[in-house]
Amino acid sequence: MGRRSVLLSLLGSILTACGAPKAEEGDGVVNEELLAAAARGDAGAVRDALRRGADVEARDDRRRTALLLAAAADHVEVAEVLVEAGADPDAQDADRATPWLVTGVTGSVAMLRALLPAGPDLTVRNRYGGVSLIPACERGHVDYIREVLKTGIDVNHVNDLGWTGLLEAVILGDGGPPYQEIVRLLVAAGADVDLADRDGVTPLSHALAKGQTEVAALLRAAGAR
Structure with a gap:
């Protein structure tokens, strides 16, 4: 050599x-x-x-x-x-x-x-079938979500688990102020507040089951059933 x-x-x-x-x-x-x-x-x-x-x-x-x-x-x-x-x-x-x-x-x-x-x-999917918005909703990245929504990313994209960003924020979040703000942002961007998971459970039902009173109030104010 x-x-x-x-x-x-x-x-x-x-x-x-x-x-x-x-x-x-x-x-x-x-x-x-x-x-x-x-x-x-x-x-x-x-x-x-x-x-x-x-x-x-x-x-x-x-x-x-x-x-x-x-x-x-x-x-x-x-x-x-x-x-x-x-x-x-x-x-x-x-x-x-x-x-x-x-x-x-x-x-x-x-x-x-x-x-x-x-x-x-903006439509590329991760190994769970989600776009970049969805893990941000799970992790409570408020500033990122505010910014990425400006790109026109699909706010109602459903991943392979059958969850939207809104469902991820409710199911995997703790209902605290960051997640409340995420719900506000998603609703303002046109999130379907009644889009249920694979079992037919809506974001509002999940919020109520988890005791997320403030999140539930935000969803009801947006017309959730």
Whole structure:
């Protein structure tokens, strides 16, 4: 093995040992450098790797792109660099996550705004069949929901469990002030307050069963039955 090959092999071993994402076999060290830089939030190193020919859509062994790694860690500047370089906000990993879908999990408004210029597909679904709005409703990400509703995302999308964002907010929320505000936002955006789950149980019925008095009052005020 030549000296250059030995050095490249050593660098790959160091990146792996440090927990850096390892590119798929054959993608090259520069791609591994791109992935590692994106994961740690080093925008300068990301730019350098791209200048040296890294594939902006290179993937690690879990099928994660640099943009997905940046989105998951909320490295906004890195995401902006990658978006400018043409990174795909809809590239799915082995678990069907995408950079755009991850924003609904993290609730990062800054990352949402960084990805919008890339034209994300608002209908792309995660492994549970949900759009980015739904995990945000589950986790109580009020600011994110307020922002993502401006995009025209389907407020009544039903995931594979048979739940809308409204149902997720009621069933998985605690009925506290953040979830009350989410209900207000969803109702104002046109959420169907009577759209029931697979068992025919409505958001209002769930709220009453969980003792969410304030949420139930909001739903009744919106005409829920």
